[in-house]
Amino acid sequence: MTETLAANRLQVKGFGIVAFGGRLSYAAREREVAISMDDCRFTPIGVVHSDYAEKKDAPRQGRHRDDVSTLEVFEPYEPALQDVETCSHLIVLYFQDRGDRSTLRTRTPWGPEVHGVFATRSPNRPNPIGVCTVELVERSGRLLAVRWLDALDGSPLLDIKPYSAGVDAVPEATVGWHRKGDLGKR
Numbered sequence: 001m002t003e004t005l006a007a008n009r010l011q012v013k014g015f016g017i018v019a020f021g022g023r024l025s026y027a028a029r030e031r032e033v034a035i036s037m038d039d040c041r042f043t044p045i046g047v048v049h050s051d052y053a054e055k056k057d058a059p060r061q062g063r064h065r066d067d068v069s070t071l072e073v074f075e076p077y078e079p080a081l082q083d084v085e086t087c088s089h090l091i092v093l094y095f096q097d098r099g100d101r102s103t104l105r106t107r108t109p110w111g112p113e114v115h116g117v118f119a120t121r122s123p124n125r126p127n128p129i130g131v132c133t134v135e136l137v138e139r140s141g142r143l144l145a146v147r148w149l150d151a152l153d154g155s156p157l158l159d160i161k162p163y164s165a166g167v168d169a170v171p172e173a174t175v176g177w178h179r180k181g182d183l184g185k186r
């Protein structure tokens with residue numbers, strides 16, 4: 001069972017329909033949300049090159065496979081890569097361009113129960129942004145070879161940040177609905 005925006009009769013108005021001085025703003029009515037996205041547009045900073053042509057080819061989480069993918073950062077953004085090569089691990093944010101943006105609730109590969117997409121890592125969600133912690137294998141100019149990415153070939157690259165164990169690691173974190181309490185366990 002997959003619940004979609006239309007099924008829920010929740011309307012999200014399009015980009016730029018409600019503009020209050022160009023700032024992100026909300027106007028809520030009963031069962032209706034109007035959101036200005038004027039300040040919320042993203043330009044891809046690059047593109048993913050991976051061996052995963054189709055969804056079925058990709059691991060559910062990149063951490064489950066050691067394949068090496070390449071992040072090609074577009075030339076205008078090369079200055080932003082300064083010192084990236086000093087980072088052992090990176091957080092990669094990519095646009096899941098082949099995701100279904102109308103999905104609000106879905107089943108997961110872990111069982112028959114239905115969950116809200118915000119409690120899952122489904123690529124089908126209102127803002128389909130994939131996040132992966134990857135190992136940086138090598139930097140060669142604007143090309144970053146990385147392990148543990150689950151992005152399909154051609155996925156637009158949105159952002160790159162250093163992974164910091166001190167900031168990001170929460171070893172005691174749990175996902176309560178999952179039978180093992182941890183999506184990372186196979």
Ligand SMILES: C[S@@+](CC[C@H](N)C(=O)[O-])C[C@H]1O[C@@H](n2cnc3c(N)ncnc32)[C@H](O)[C@@H]1O
Nearest residue numbers: 055058059096097098099121123130131151152
């Ligand atoms: C379960 S998601 C997890 C993504 C990311 N690690 C996260 O937690 O946000 C990974 C799956 O998304 C799918 N996927 C990868 N790139 C995609 C894209 N560009 N559009 C739609 N689906 C994509 C693949 O089927 C892959 O197995």
